[in-house]
Amino acid sequence: MLWQALRRKHLEGIPLSPAETIENTPNPDASTSLQTQEGEIHPEIAHDHAHDHDHEGLDHAGHDHDGHTHGPVLNPDCVREVKIEAPVEEVDKAFARVLKEYKKFARIPGFRAGKVPESVVKRRFAEQIRKDVVESLLPERFQAAIAEAGVTPVSQPQLTGLVLEEGKALEGAAVFEVVPPFSLDGYQDVTVPKPTVEATEEEFQNELKQLRESRATVEPVDEDRPLVNGDWAQITYQGEVQDEEGAPPLSGQDSLVEVGGAETLPAFSEALRGAKVGQELKVETVYPADYVEANLAGKTVAYTLEVKAIKKRNLPELNDEFAQELGDYENFASLETRIREHLLATKQRQSEQETREALFQALNERFPFPVPESLVQQQVDARLDRGLRALASQGMNPDMMRKLDFPRLRAAQRDSAINEVKTSLLLDKIADAEGVSVSDEEMDREIYMAALQSREPVETLRARLTEDGGLARIREQLRREKTASLLYQRLPAA
Numbered sequence: 001m002l003w004q005a006l007r008r009k010h011l012e013g014i015p016l017s018p019a020e021t022i023e024n025t026p027n028p029d030a031s032t033s034l035q036t037q038e039g040e041i042h043p044e045i046a047h048d049h050a051h052d053h054d055h056e057g058l059d060h061a062g063h064d065h066d067g068h069t070h071g072p073v074l075n076p077d078c079v080r081e082v083k084i085e086a087p088v089e090e091v092d093k094a095f096a097r098v099l100k101e102y103k104k105f106a107r108i109p110g111f112r113a114g115k116v117p118e119s120v121v122k123r124r125f126a127e128q129i130r131k132d133v134v135e136s137l138l139p140e141r142f143q144a145a146i147a148e149a150g151v152t153p154v155s156q157p158q159l160t161g162l163v164l165e166e167g168k169a170l171e172g173a174a175v176f177e178v179v180p181p182f183s184l185d186g187y188q189d190v191t192v193p194k195p196t197v198e199a200t201e202e203e204f205q206n207e208l209k210q211l212r213e214s215r216a217t218v219e220p221v222d223e224d225r226p227l228v229n230g231d232w233a234q235i236t237y238q239g240e241v242q243d244e245e246g247a248p249p250l251s252g253q254d255s256l257v258e259v260g261g262a263e264t265l266p267a268f269s270e271a272l273r274g275a276k277v278g279q280e281l282k283v284e285t286v287y288p289a290d291y292v293e294a295n296l297a298g299k300t301v302a303y304t305l306e307v308k309a310i311k312k313r314n315l316p317e318l319n320d321e322f323a324q325e326l327g328d329y330e331n332f333a334s335l336e337t338r339i340r341e342h343l344l345a346t347k348q349r350q351s352e353q354e355t356r357e358a359l360f361q362a363l364n365e366r367f368p369f370p371v372p373e374s375l376v377q378q379q380v381d382a383r384l385d386r387g388l389r390a391l392a393s394q395g396m397n398p399d400m401m402r403k404l405d406f407p408r409l410r411a412a413q414r415d416s417a418i419n420e421v422k423t424s425l426l427l428d429k430i431a432d433a434e435g436v437s438v439s440d441e442e443m444d445r446e447i448y449m450a451a452l453q454s455r456e457p458v459e460t461l462r463a464r465l466t467e468d469g470g471l472a473r474i475r476e477q478l479r480r481e482k483t484a485s486l487l488y489q490r491l492p493a494a
Helices: 002-010 088-105 118-124 126-149 201-214 266-272 320-326 332-366 373-393 398-402 406-434 440-454 458-468 470-490
Strands: 035-037 079-083 158-163 171-177 217-220 232-241 250-258 280-286 300-314
Touching: 079 126, 088 118, 088 126, 118 126, 171 373, 201 332, 250 300, 266 280, 320 332, 332 406, 332 470, 373 398, 373 406, 406 470, 440 458, 440 470, 458 470
Parallel strands: 035 158
Antiparallel strands: 079 171, 158 171, 217 300, 232 250, 232 300, 280 300
């Protein structure tokens, strides 16, 4: 349908995070509807419809108590309106054509298939017939109206003042949002500091230390001696949460605790320091309010623990053998080179991301313009969806999600969503000015990488993306990314 084509062409591709990848985010809840305001199209679709109709493309808004319908809130500074008209001859032809289809397939008790009188069909399926006439007439008329007006909708068109009856000309108007014109004069002069990035020796040593510790082994200590800082105590423990009736007991077998370790609670280190194998200890500790395990945060727990063994962590020697165990490295020097390169590349990516964010903010401030509310709400939806997916991956169940304060969450996302929508629109306009395009070869590479990630054949993925408009989104995403890279590369070094 027309509305679907418009949606795919003009609405898909709002970025989740301009500073990261300028990702495209289609609105998961977006329909391709023509909604009505103060209209006469009723929302009910009778269950005894004569035959299956595809109503995708026209989702008629429901009525409120005063008999009027109301679409989503639009930004007045971005609203445009076009007249939709058709002569009475076309209206009558459309009604006759739809009525003929209904008469052909209508199944009504007392009449043979295809033999139901037109008067009965009209009376029984009046609302459905009218909706189908709307679907047959309005898209083409709307397309012609916006083409004549030279505007591009970026929101669901909303009908107002619709007159659609047999024997009468079609009259009405469609209200929608557009991206208002705005100037980019001087965008080349907008700059932000572009720092030079270097990796320090201290940072390299920290990377090397973490790598070495990741390959450490823990071995038992055979000598009869007490625990000291740096030792690992193998313990069995029982714990009871204080002043909390019904709290389940805590227990563990053969747990390893580093005496004096950064991740070890001070009370445990104090109790274990100087203890020997076989010794039983009493420990009471108060967990920090921001403790990672929420069920223990801020709680006082009394533990009884027994030292089962003392263990020592052995760090590997930094030599050629260590490097070869880690991968295809000829010697330790080649591993060191790789670590330094990786560290520098990581810092450069982080610096570029931060610099891009600062540049986008500077552009937003330099070129203020009103933003269509429909695009803002799409972006709010996308940000919330991403946040909910993150919560789900962290273990939050659907029941807990339903208790979230969604109005508050939506409000909290609004400012960021506005900035992201503005950034995407700015990048699109700069791309036009710079003649930035995406080649078929670049598209092929992107699809190939996506196929690897989704573990499906390239052609299968390409067919699916072609059908759902995903190819256009990917091309738009790549174009914005190329434009952002171009702007970044032009920034003078600080």
